[in-house]
Amino acid sequence: MTNSEKAYQDLCQLSRRAKILEGISHLLEWDQETCMPKAASPIRAEQLQIIAGLIHRQKTGKPFADALSKLVDLKTGSVKQDGLKPEQKAALKRWHKDYKMQTSLPSAFVEQFAKVTSEAHLVWDRAKKQNDFASFLPTLKKVIDLNKQKAEYFGYSDHPYDALLDIYEPEMTKKEVEKVFSSLKKSIMELLGRIQKAKQIDDSKLQLRYPPSLQLSFGNKLAKMIGYTDERGRLDLSTHPFSSASHPTDSRITTRIIPNLPISNIRSILHECGHAFYEMGLPEQHYGTPLGESVSLGVHESQSRWWETRIGLSKGFWKFLMPHMKKHFKGKLDGIKLETLWKGVNKVEPSLIRVEADEVSYALHVILRFELEVALIEGSLSPKDLPEAWNQKMEELLGIVPKTDSQGCLQDIHWSMGAFGYFPTYALGNLYASQFFEAFEKAHPDWENLVEKGEFEFIKKWLTDNIHVHGRRYSSRELLKKVSGKAFTSEPFESYLNNKYSKIYIGSLPRKGQFRP
């Protein structure tokens, strides 16, 4: 073994240990949401805090710094050793970036951030329940100030928001997001306008009661049919659906059951399976290194939205699923036609709540939050004016206005968690998914016919071979380029929406360029 190989191996070992501790932390969190007795909340918080401390020390302590500095100049990030493979050099770049981020925040700041956001969560929760924005305002101000400070600690060249966005979507910038969101906004608003003028979809026949236990067993069946196996995963119930992986061999999902809305469970299962497949598809031999990690929240979301929307809202999928549903929910779907079912699950109807939004209007909810948080961070919007700004934007983008702040600017948990810069990744996920999907469709033009027959393995394989296998070797932008041959663009997503929903609502395809001046 050469010196550089040895140094690389040493680094892998130290990094693997941190990753294992992170896996333990994920399990503790998973248990907290699925199994833990209520009274154990305080001790669980202590357990998580201790593990978080251990992870931080493992990633920033002297042993790690020494091992990293043998391979990389800690100041500049340039690789010092010859004889490393290109993917190893890429891994070193990520390690170095993580190390810089982890060490750029003074521990007093980290502690204060944790303290304020932990309190903020409780204050927000109460404020939302009591529809009392004023009571959340002082805390929100603190959280915003801390995020501004955080941006300064991390550093940025153009805009402080870049530093925050970079936490969740590395190497993406506010400017680039603005550019694609601006195009997207125009396109979706036009489409929504056309949809509103068209004949609305009647999904009243689908609103029956589907017993929760039957829904859960159907969820298990569905997960299995698309290739999510008990061997490496499991399905549980939780208040909010989520996925949690501690290793490619242990990637779990949860769902939520709403008795008269079976589609909610089905979409959750597909969404979380998408996340779980990504974690299962990461190369095990690189576990503990950046080459065994996911790229970003945006790419993660592209995987979940891929299964939830691109596959799970397609006609082929519902042609496949309908007979299974009819059989499982005996009698419930008698007399319902495929067209009714498929159009029902694709009904577009602007709503106040992001997580309940349809596929078309969803991105507008995200764009609204993005624009507001940029303004809050740069200071062009004062926190006290947030409710008004929120309502104005809702009116402008979706044509509806919430009656309460609980249904408006207090609806999401993210800001109370201190997570500014997170929201854009939800929409980026949709855009990435569509850009990847164009490449996938070229490789598998008959995909929908196969899905109709219940074949899904080739989809998983394509995603693993083209996306998962690289771990964090490429940034999201590099990966998009590599997979699709094109730079990041919102065009594939816009075309997809326009084509699909023109067909559904207007009954014909739009003429090319008709909706994009």
Next chain:
Amino acid sequence: MTNSEKAYQDLCQLSRRAKILEGISHLLEWDQETCMPKAASPIRAEQLQIIAGLIHRQKTGKPFADALSKLVDLKTGSVKQDGLKPEQKAALKRWHKDYKMQTSLPSAFVEQFAKVTSEAHLVWDRAKKQNDFASFLPTLKKVIDLNKQKAEYFGYSDHPYDALLDIYEPEMTKKEVEKVFSSLKKSIMELLGRIQKAKQIDDSKLQLRYPPSLQLSFGNKLAKMIGYTDERGRLDLSTHPFSSASHPTDSRITTRIIPNLPISNIRSILHECGHAFYEMGLPEQHYGTPLGESVSLGVHESQSRWWETRIGLSKGFWKFLMPHMKKHFKGKLDGIKLETLWKGVNKVEPSLIRVEADEVSYALHVILRFELEVALIEGSLSPKDLPEAWNQKMEELLGIVPKTDSQGCLQDIHWSMGAFGYFPTYALGNLYASQFFEAFEKAHPDWENLVEKGEFEFIKKWLTDNIHVHGRRYSSRELLKKVSGKAFTSEPFESYLNNKYSKIYIGSLPRKGQFRP
């Protein structure tokens, strides 16, 4: 705060951190047996190994040693500081003992022990499946040698077995165990002889199929009825029932369902609830110190056997339970009388397998193992002669001989885990329970009437007030003395068995002293 108080607080802090890490380890193990996807076994082993290393370091590292040495002379164990409360001094004694044990094994030895026993488990598992003792023999020899070495490292004054027993049942000695076991053996064998001559119990009417899902929901109901709540616990399924606590607020249990043996589930629930109640009853304010820990495996087992046998096999309990069972298992118990049911669950029938043994013959299985492992450790029995020695003792004690080693000396997992000295605690648990129970009966002579009415809270309260509340302040022997006023004795257990089973089988009480020459 005085210097000694400050030093004591510092020690508590360090110790609490170790305890929290242990709680995390327990959760990982619980998850492994109840929820974990199969493929995650290797990564879970790594997770557990890392946590085990952290615990060891926390308990033996310089910060802990420094903090402890401010209060205690590390060599002699004598307390150096004035002004500490008696219970704090008791805690220091335990901390010192633990520290001595933790540090007396060289790390090379610890590693080898872990390696050999980890392999031994696989070898044993295969040998048991294939009924091939010869294939296990070389590994068994290694495990025995390592245990002999371990005893030397720990040190002992009389017999090497004392050092091993002390791991699981602190301050108990081989000599004392021998004394009580010898009396117990005689007493039980006499009773068994009389039972065998009496009319046997016919429990064929009880052997119906009880649907697993109904059994599980009944298990949940039963746990709730005796005061085990979701607030601090939960019930799951596992291959072997167990309990697992990471804090008094998180004390979980599992059960196993055998369709035609509903009593198995009921006994498991009661047994594991007994363990769980102990952990829930430990004083939360002392969590992380010896005053918040259980005394020993024997005392723990006394709590589980208390609920499983002393309460759960009493007539009053079955008078309470029968209507609930009849209602829950609609029709299954129609026409069955209380007497039939109660006698059925108390049927005595010597069997080859310890974990399936009835209340009377159970201790003989333990005594057999105790005698054999003492002989193996002192060298008076050669490992190669184990199968023959086992079968001889089975013949002598229970009058039956296994046809295969799988049903004989290969049946238990313990030796493959390297756990010599563990078995006696199973029988000690029964003896302790009965000695405690005498005191309980004095305080609550009407307990069986209350149980009949479904009242259990007073039992939990008595156990918490008299046993749980002390944590590890007293050794098991001291605790027995404190609670019952008497030194450790097998007499209460022997009387209990003689009285109860004379009534069941012979229909009358034995004359006093009749069976104890």
